[in-house]
Structure formats: structure tokens, C-alpha cells
Amino acid sequence: MGRVAPAQVRRITCVGAGVIGGGWVAYFLAHGYAVTAWDPGPDAESRLRHLVEAAWPALSEIGLADGASPDNLAVAPDLASAVDGTDFVQESAPEDLDLKIRLLGDIDAVTAPEIVVSSSTSGYGMSEMQVACAHPERTVVAHPFNPPYLIPLVEVVGGKATDPEVVEWTSEFFEHAGKAVITMDREVPGFVANRLQEALWREALHMVAHGEATVEQIDRAITEGPGLRWASQGPMLTFHLAGGQGGMTHMLDHFGPSLLSPWTRLDAPELTPRLRSDVVAGCEAEAQGRSIDDLVAERDHSLIAILRALGRA
Known part of the structure; x- marks a missing residue:
């Protein structure tokens, strides 16, 4: 059978x-x-x-x-x-x-x-x-x-x-x-979402350990900030829009040097030409022909819906 x-x-x-x-x-x-x-x-x-x-x-x-x-x-x-x-x-x-x-x-x-x-x-x-x-x-x-x-x-x-x-x-x-x-294309320890969660979790623990933020401040920093955006477009498209009309290309070229700033305890990957190209191409593929203006409108519509569902708008 x-x-x-x-x-x-x-x-x-x-x-x-x-x-x-x-x-x-x-x-x-x-x-x-x-x-x-x-x-x-x-x-x-x-x-x-x-x-x-x-x-x-x-x-x-x-x-x-x-x-x-x-x-x-x-x-x-x-x-x-x-x-x-x-x-x-x-x-x-x-x-x-x-x-x-x-x-x-x-x-x-x-x-x-x-x-x-x-x-x-x-x-x-x-x-x-x-x-x-x-x-x-x-x-x-x-x-x-x-x-x-x-x-x-x-x-x-x-x-x-x-x-x-x-x-x-x-x-x-x-x-x-x-x-x-x-x-997934291949096995990755912790899979995709857990790897992303773990990075945020470790940095949060570091901030508490160093007295840089309280538990409540860390949670509110996500629920009242990037967490709302991530619910509809995820971190990559969020940064794509942070580049304005230039999208991810402008984002990487303008903010790429900040990868070397000591903002987190995680080691940043080298922003090689290949990595830059892969990230830009990935955003263009995910956008599926939608312009920056289209994506901004979709993001704003989703944010309003999320805020209303949570009773915050």
C-alpha cells in the first residue's frame, strides 16, 4: 500500500x-x-x-x-x-x-x-x-x-x-x-525561529545582568515597539522599509558600519558583497513586485489592525 x-x-x-x-x-x-x-x-x-x-x-x-x-x-x-x-x-x-x-x-x-x-x-x-x-x-x-x-x-x-x-x-x-x-533548505541547530528568539533572549539576559534594563522595560520595548511591526512584516522587511525609497540597499550601505558598533554582545557577520547582495535580493523576492509605498501601506494597515485588536487604538 x-x-x-x-x-x-x-x-x-x-x-x-x-x-x-x-x-x-x-x-x-x-x-x-x-x-x-x-x-x-x-x-x-x-x-x-x-x-x-x-x-x-x-x-x-x-x-x-x-x-x-x-x-x-x-x-x-x-x-x-x-x-x-x-x-x-x-x-x-x-x-x-x-x-x-x-x-x-x-x-x-x-x-x-x-x-x-x-x-x-x-x-x-x-x-x-x-x-x-x-x-x-x-x-x-x-x-x-x-x-x-x-x-x-x-x-x-x-x-x-x-x-x-x-x-x-x-x-x-x-x-x-x-x-x-x-x-528549511538544510538542518540548522535550533532551526530558524528559535535561533532568532535565542539571540534576543541572550541579549535581554545580558541587559538585566548588567543593570541596563528591567524585565518590564525589555518586554515593553518589544510589545510596544518592533514586536508590532514583526507581526506583519518580520525583521528583514522592517529594515527594508527603514531604508526609505532606497530599501534594503540604502539600509545596508548607510547603516552597515554600525554592525561593528558594540550594541550587542553578539559578534556581527562581516558585511561582504555576497551577504549584501543576498539580503537585498531576498527582500526583493519577498516583496514580490510591491513597491516601498505598497509595503508601507500594508504595514500601516496591519499595525492599525493589531493596535485595535489589542485595545490600544
């Missing part, structure tokens, strides 16, 4: 039912899938059903798929029965590499070889985790963000032994399931 098309997935197995695994269960249920969960922990079923019940009002508010119901959740007594007849497996065990290796090997051993096995890991690469699998070609990372039932982003990336078609299938599945997908 071959692998079903991404849009034909009907039954999903979630292995691990903690905060992330339970969040996945709630998300998949809300999108009309039948979900079978397995977690060896004590009281796992009661904790999982409580999490789904707590998440359901928010999911109902943003809209449920036809037929979506918590009643479509089954909790299996063992791993083999959990994956029996499944179309897709999402693993969300704790972040322990040895545990991940053993568990993925166990899942691989009892799951039909055509079924994609995806991990929610937030730090390990699939190349590290797939080493005990007899069919590592069908293992892939789909890294979500908490809570998975509300935050759209999922980062998809394979390991050294992963079939590229599996990466493509997984990205298509999550897009069909309503997620905003970044299909």
Missing part, C-alpha cells in the same frame, strides 16, 4: 501527550482529523483530555472544520495499536536525545514503512535522531510553536537519510492542515 496524498490524510497518531503533543492533538481534532494518541505517562489520558477541553473554546472561536469534535480522539493502550491504520505520525516526546532515538526506532519498527514519522523536536536535528530507524528515509522534523493549536508556524526539515520527497510531502500536508510552513 502506498503513502496517501497529503490532502487525503484522515487518521493521525500523536505519540506523546504533554503540552506540545496535546496541543497537536487539539489542533488536528479541530481540523477534522481522527486522532489516536499514546503516552506511557501516568494519568496521560486524563491530562490530555483536559488539555483538549481547555483549548476547545479558543479553537471554536477561530472556526472548526466540518465534523471536528473531541469525540474523534482515541487513546491507545500501547504504541503498536496507536499506529495501526494511521496515515501520519507526530512524535512529541521530551527533549532527551537518547529517548528520541529509542522512541523513533520503536515507532519505526511498528509503523508501516510508507507512513511519514514526524518529530516535534525543538533542538535536535533529524540526522541525530533517526539513527536507530530501519526506515530513516520517512522520518522528518516538523517543529511547532507553543501553543501548536494557535500558533501557525511549523518548520519542516529532513535529516541526512530523509528522502526529499518526504520533506515535500510533510510540508504539503501541514499546509493543507492550515499551518504556515517554512521548509
